[in-house]
Amino acid sequence: MPFALARPAHHELVIKKSRFIACVESVTGREAALDRVAQLKAEHPSAAHVCWALLAGGQSAANDDGEPGGTAGRPMLEVLRHQDLEGVLATVVRYFGGVKLGAGGLMRAYTDAVAQALLTAQKVALIPQAHLACSVPYALEGWVRRELDLAKALLTDVTHASWVSLSFDLPQCQATQLMARLNEGGRGQLVWLDNAHMTLDDKVGLRASTQG
Template structure:
């Protein structure tokens, strides 16, 4: 079961006069992650490197930002994987202190900056959500809305034409049981995209 983070957490590591400003945070997309990286570059114009790793399903990625290949982005990504995270961006802003750390030293520094931040991070279960368009007669609307509210499912919007269309957000694992319960509740009058004929 993948987790994400409740909030942004920062952690600083100082090694041989170099400062490594580690940060982990939840992000919704790769575009959001890259916007965070750009903002960090703008906020730290004197930094030697702004390295990052993103674990977000098919949008995952990483950058060593000029550090020797495999010494920054990859170790940061592995820390995120080890913690079973998804939808999380790890960044490290490095201020060079004048002493070379070597490949092993860099891997340890970037790993420690992210692992240290995760020690203080609150993990929350990442639940895959689905949006459905449910169609039903007006006579069933109040009953269906009441059931959805009792189950904790969110009604995002409603359209009122010949039928009522409720746009609903619910956990993916709840879709089949919800459709079965609502079909019973409406005596089979409930419709949704892909409903068997």
């Protein structure tokens, strides 16, 4: 099961007078990650390197920012992968202390900086969500709302037209049971919508235009 971070985690190492300032935090994707790296570079203008690694949306990326190839970004990325993290960015700001560490020393420093930060991190399980929508007569709106509350589903949108359309989210593992309960209680008066933002009127109109 993949995990996200509840809040940013930090750690700082000093090795042979070089400072390695690590941060591991949640991001939505590559664009947000690049914005964060640019922000760090602006905050640390005298730093020698701002190296980073990203896991988000099933994609990965790593950047050594001028360090010898494979000594910074890639080791940091491997740490993230071993933690089963998703939607996460690891950055390490390095202030050079005047003593070269060699390839092995750099790999250990960047790996340890991120790993130590993650020791203090609070991880949150990412539970796959189902996004559902249905339409019911006005007389059933209160009942549907009560059923959603009992299932702890998150009501995201309600539209009042000739019928009431409700969009909601809940864990995928609970979706089948809730749908069966709503189908039974609705007694044929509940209609499931293909699009969470489409009302029953929209759906009927779409069908008519398609047939015409």
